[in-house]
Structure formats: C-alpha cells, structure tokens
Amino acid sequence: MVVGRRWVLKNHFDGVPKKEDFEIVSEELGDLEDGDIITETEFISVDPYQRPYSRTLTPPTTMMGSQVAKVIESKDPNFPVGSRVVSHTGWVERAKINPSKLAGARGLSGLTKAPEIGSLSPSLLLGACGMPGNTAYFGFLEICEPKKGENVFINGAAGAVGSLVGQIAKIKGCKVVGSAGTDEKVKWLTEECGFDYAFNYKKVSITEGLEKGFPSPAGIDCFFENVGGPDSSVVLSRMNTRGRVSVCGSISTYNDQEVTMAPSVQGSLVTKELKMEGFLVPRWKSRWNEGIIQMAQWIKEGQIKPKETILNGFEKTPEAFIGLFTGDNMGKMVVQVGKQ
Numbered sequence: 372m373v374v375g376r377r378w379v380l381k382n383h384f385d386g387v388p389k390k391e392d393f394e395i396v397s398e399e400l401g402d403l404e405d406g407d408i409i410t411e412t413e414f415i416s417v418d419p420y421q422r423p424y425s426r427t428l429t430p431p432t433t434m435m436g437s438q439v440a441k442v443i444e445s446k447d448p449n450f451p452v453g454s455r456v457v458s459h460t461g462w463v464e465r466a467k468i469n470p471s472k473l474a475g476a477r478g479l480s481g482l483t484k485a486p487e488i489g490s491l492s493p494s495l496l497l498g499a500c501g502m503p504g505n506t507a508y509f510g511f512l513e514i515c516e517p518k519k520g521e522n523v524f525i526n527g528a529a530g531a532v533g534s535l536v537g538q539i540a541k542i543k544g545c546k547v548v549g550s551a552g553t554d555e556k557v558k559w560l561t562e563e564c565g566f567d568y569a570f571n572y573k574k575v576s577i578t579e580g581l582e583k584g585f586p587s588p589a590g591i592d593c594f595f596e597n598v599g600g601p602d603s604s605v606v607l608s609r610m611n612t613r614g615r616v617s618v619c620g621s622i623s624t625y626n627d628q629e630v631t632m633a634p635s636v637q638g639s640l641v642t643k644e645l646k647m648e649g650f651l652v653p654r655w656k657s658r659w660n661e662g663i664i665q666m667a668q669w670i671k672e673g674q675i676k677p678k679e680t681i682l683n684g685f686e687k688t689p690e691a692f693i694g695l696f697t698g699d700n701m702g703k704m705v706v707q708v709g710k711q
Contacts, residue, residue: 373400373409373444375465378688380425380434387626387696388422393434393689400467403446409467410440410456415685415706416497417692418531422625433461434688437502438708439485439493440466455485457496464685464708479653486660488667492679496663498531498703499670499677502652505662506619507535509655512543514617514648515593519544522585524606526572527597529556531703532619534564535666536595538675541565545593548584550577552698559701563676577602581609590614598623604634610643618649626696678702685709 376397384392400409415438424435437459442450447470450456458473459481460466473481479502485493488500498504510532517523523540527533528549537560540547549560550572560569570580585591590611596603599621607616624631640647655662669675680700682691685708695704 373465373467374398375400375463375467376685377464377466378434378462379431380428382430383426383428384422384626386628388689388693390689390693394431395686400465403444403467404469405446406469406471407445407467408442408447408450408470409444409465410458410460411443411465412438412440412463412685412708413455414439414494414497415462415688415691415708416501417688417695417704417706418503419620419622419625419695421692422696433463435459436462437497438463439496450482450484455493456482457485457501458482462688479656486663486667488663489671491667491670494679494681494703494705494707495667495670495677497705498679499535499675500663500667503531503703504535504666505655505659506652507532507539508662508666509652509658510617510619510650511536511539511593511595513655514646514650515595515615517543517545517593521545521592522589522611523547523593523595524581524584524591525549525595525597526602526606527551527620527622528560528566528569529553529701530597530622531700533595533597534560534678534702535675537566538564538669540593542669542674546585548581550580556698556701559678563678572602577605581606585609593617595619596621599633600624600631601633604636604639607636607639607643607645607647610639610645613644613646616645616647618647622696680704681707683707 470482523545525533529551537547549569557569560566568584594616596618600623
C-alpha cells in the first residue's frame with residue numbers, strides 16, 4: 372500500500388502566510404481502479420497567485436499548487452509507469468489521481484504529459500517552460516506588443532515572471548528597466564539578465580529610479596505590472612502617448628487586510644491614451660505549447676537565462692511559499708522533493 376503525504380491548509384490566511392497555517396498529513400492512497408494512476412512528485416511549484424486564490428478553498432483542505440511528477444503505478448494506458456506529468460494536485464508528495472476527473476487550477480488542464488524540453492531540467496516545466504514562462508511570453512508579447520527601440524519597465528523584475536519578461540523584451544530589441552527589492556537582485560538583473568538598468572525600490576524612490584532609467588524627456592512605452600500599489604500610479608504618469616500596460620499581478624496587496632488605496636490613474640489613461648489590460652494566462656490555453664517550445668528554444672540558445680531558487684525537501688514547501696512574500700527568491704521558487 373502506497374502512503375502519501377500532503378500539506379493541508381488549516382485556515383484562511385490572516386495577513387502574511389505563516390507556517391502555523393499548514394499541517395502535514397500522511398495517509399494510505401488505496402488501491403487503483405480503472406483509469407487511476409499514482410504519481411510521485413519531483414518538484415512542487417509555489418506561486419504568488421496561490422495567496423489570493425486560496426480564498427476559494429474551504430479549509431481544512433490540501434493546499435493548491437502544481438508539480439512535476441513521475442507515474443509509479445498506473446491503470447490508465449495514456450499515462451504508463453515511468454512517464455512524467457505536470458499536474459495540479461496540490462502540495463502532495465504522492466497522489467492517487469484519475470486524470471480524466473482532475474480539475475485544473477486557473478482554468479488550466481488538471482494533468483498533462485510533460486512537454487518535451489530535451490536536456491533542460493524538468494523543474495523548468497514549473498517555471499520558464501511552464502505557467503510563469505507562458506505568463507511572460509503571452510502576457511507581454513500579446514498585450515504590450517513591443518516594438519524595437521521602445522522603452523519597457525517591469526516592477527517585481529527579479530521574480531519568476533518579471534525576469535523573463537525583461538529578457539524577452541531584450542530579444543525584441545527594447546530598452547529594459549526594472550525594479551527589485553535587494554542590491555543582489557539588481558546586480559543579477561543587469562549583469563545576467565541583460566537589463567539596461569535596475570534599481571532597488573527599498574533604497575531608491577520610484578520617481579528617481581524611473582528618471583535615471585529613462586531620463587526626461589524619454590517615457591515608457593510598455594509597463595509590465597506585477598506589484599500594484601501607489602508606485603504603479605507614478606509609472607503610468609511617466610508613460611508615452613499610447614503606451615501599453617499589461618497587468619499580471621498585484622503582489623504588494625495580496626496580504627493586505629484592508630483595500631489598498633492608490634492615486635487616481637484615470638487622468639494618465641485619458642491624456643496619454645494608454646491601453647491598460649489585465650489578464651489570466653489560460654486565455655492562451657489553446658496555444659500553450661507554442662510558448663513552452665519558444666521559451667525552451669531561447670534557453671537552449673542562451674538568449675534567456677532562467678533562475679531558480681530551489682529548496683530541498685517536501686517539508687520546506689510552506690517555507691518556500693512564505694518566502695515569496697519576504698523576497699527570498701530570485702527567479703522561480705521551487706521545492707525539490709526527494710533525490711533526482
């Protein structure tokens with residue numbers, strides 16, 4: 372009998388998530404019925420979206436999340452033993468699944484065969500060659516429609532999505548400026564990711580940082596928004612006429628217990644004729660593999676250098692998740708489960 376462990380969300384978060392909000396549970400998975408498989412997790416993804424989306428869960432319940440896993444038992448001919456899958460099974464070490472009945476997160480498929488990415492690490496299927504990579508690829512290219520020579524600003528630039536957006540923008544011939552929360556992250560963005568300029572928003576004001584990155588009278592043509600809050604209103608005021616804003620997230624507000632207030636943006640939107648559009652990446656579900664194949668190709672060519680912050684051990688999953696909100700990660704935060 373296979374025993375599985377899972378992390379249970381005990382209650383809804385009150386402010387910043389805490390280790391005490393979770394508990395680990397062991398249980399026997401039971402015998403397989405026709406159509407069932409048992410998977411053993413290799414890597415677990417923790418993502419900022421899990422904080423606001425967790426409000427849709429009814430505790431106590433398995434914490435939501437995706438993983439890369441290997442099939443270790445199967446009664447489904449479509450998923451034979453040894454095959455690798457990407458699934459939305461939550462924070463689990465092992466799981467019994469009926470692929471035809473598993474619901475996906477955020478409108479994505481519940482379980483799919485892992486796309487072929489050659490010699491690249493399978494952990495990238497949760498990052499640059501997975502949902503975050505497609506978020507950057509489609510969210511930036513389809514909404515911002517960057518053109519060679521344009522100016523691009525990205526906040527939260529050292530995260531799993533922002534760091535990829537900046538590198539895609541460089542591939543497209545843009546000038547790229549980003550903000551991040553430590554000097555180490557700023558150095559990584561400029562020295563490894565190819566950003567033209569980056570600044571530490573904890574030390575440099577948004578006004579000063581934008582002026583140094585885009586000296587007046589230059590403005591911003593494309594703004595990839597990950598953070599939200601008052602600073603974003605300043606960015607909009609510095610945009611060029613008919614600039615485009617792709618709103619990916621608002622991580623600065625996810626743990627707020629009251630609605631965050633920010634300066635009005637309507638004036639900038641009207642006078643500068645801006646296009647500001649939010650999105651959820653499942654919009655491009657029908658083109659999903661297009662993004663993965665292109666991102667993998669850019670990585671193999673050295674045009675994109677993905678960064679992962681990997682914590683080892685299933686027990687570290689809550690710690691990895693909490694670290695997203697304290698700035699512990701550069702690039703994609705991933706938990707490695709067991710030995711690879």
